Amino acid sequence: MKAISIAVALTILQGCSGAGAASDRKGGGGASARDAATAGSGGTSAGGSGTAAKDASIPPGHDASTSADSGASAVIDLSGTWISDVTAEATESGPIIGATDANLELVFRLVYKKSGDTLNGTYEICKLTSVTTPNPKTLVVTFPPAVIATLKTETSQPDPLVVVGDAVPIPDITLLSGIDASGKPVDADMDSHPGVTLPTSLGGTLSLNGYIGVTVKAKFVSTLTDVDTLEGTGTVSADGLIFGSDNPLLNSGTISIVPKSDHIPFTAMRLAGDVPCSEVLTHFP
Numbered sequence: 001m002k003a004i005s006i007a008v009a010l011t012i013l014q015g016c017s018g019a020g021a022a023s024d025r026k027g028g029g030g031a032s033a034r035d036a037a038t039a040g041s042g043g044t045s046a047g048g049s050g051t052a053a054k055d056a057s058i059p060p061g062h063d064a065s066t067s068a069d070s071g072a073s074a075v076i077d078l079s080g081t082w083i084s085d086v087t088a089e090a091t092e093s094g095p096i097i098g099a100t101d102a103n104l105e106l107v108f109r110l111v112y113k114k115s116g117d118t119l120n121g122t123y124e125i126c127k128l129t130s131v132t133t134p135n136p137k138t139l140v141v142t143f144p145p146a147v148i149a150t151l152k153t154e155t156s157q158p159d160p161l162v163v164v165g166d167a168v169p170i171p172d173i174t175l176l177s178g179i180d181a182s183g184k185p186v187d188a189d190m191d192s193h194p195g196v197t198l199p200t201s202l203g204g205t206l207s208l209n210g211y212i213g214v215t216v217k218a219k220f221v222s223t224l225t226d227v228d229t230l231e232g233t234g235t236v237s238a239d240g241l242i243f244g245s246d247n248p249l250l251n252s253g254t255i256s257i258v259p260k261s262d263h264i265p266f267t268a269m270r271l272a273g274d275v276p277c278s279e280v281l282t283h284f285p
Contacts, residue, residue, distance in 0.1 A: 073163035081275040082110040084268040085284040088259040095253035101133045106236050109280045119159045123173050124152035126277035130257050137204035146189040147196045150177040170220045179213025185243045194243040208247035212240040228270040233263040
């Protein structure tokens with residue numbers, strides 16, 4: 001009887017050992033696509049077999065909710081043109097009029113392109129308007145196409161390797177047009193006047209062309225809610241340093257547009273490829 005008991009015990013121990021080994025062999029299938037991407041070609045991640053980042057990435061317009069092999073969340077390739085229409089209540093101030101309430105609208109595009117492990121971006125403003133309230137004629141500053149075309153800058157950051165549900169880091173943006181970093185005028189719209197020329201109306205009675213250096217700052221906090229959508233909050237402000245005008249009544253001063261909130265809701269959707277502002281604006285008539 002004792003010999004039979006010992007044999008049974010050995011059989012049970014052998015069965016447990018085999019099950020553990022099988023479990024160890026299966027453990028590698030649970031690695032996320034982000035782990036595989038981080039491991040890189042030829043390397044290994046926790047329980048994975050070294051899948052390169054480009055193999056795990058999902059391009060625009062594809063269902064990236066899960067990885068086909070393991071069921072884990074898939075790394076998203078952020079390449080493409082992300083577009084958004086941001087609106088906010090703001091305070092606008094300038095010479096003669098002082099300060100007044102205004103409604104700010106900004107349409108932008110953020111074009112991402114991957115280069116190895118780097119995510120390069122072009123941030124460009126396609127539309128920038130501010131309407132004073134309650135009287136829309138209190139201060140009207142117009143950004144002509146030649147000036148809008150100068151409102152862009154380049155960004156670069158390590159590819160964040162995000163999955164749906166992750167925060168997506170967007171670099172803080174500073175755009176300078178008609179002015180350099182030291183505050184000196186630059187004829188960015190090449191019309192032979194200092195700064196950029198902005199047609200301006202004060203109180204509906206005084207119209208002039210202001211020669212202005214424009215600084216636009218933007219900051220966004222976003223989350224990838226699906227493969228082609230970013231949602232979050234941000235803030236955008238615009239300042240103008242007046243270098244002169246074609247009217248002797250306005251030779252200097254500043255214009256500013258400051259949102260009343262630092263957490264303006266925004267949603268950005270992705271279009272495939274490098275989509276120009278002319279097409280972006282058709283999405284926000």
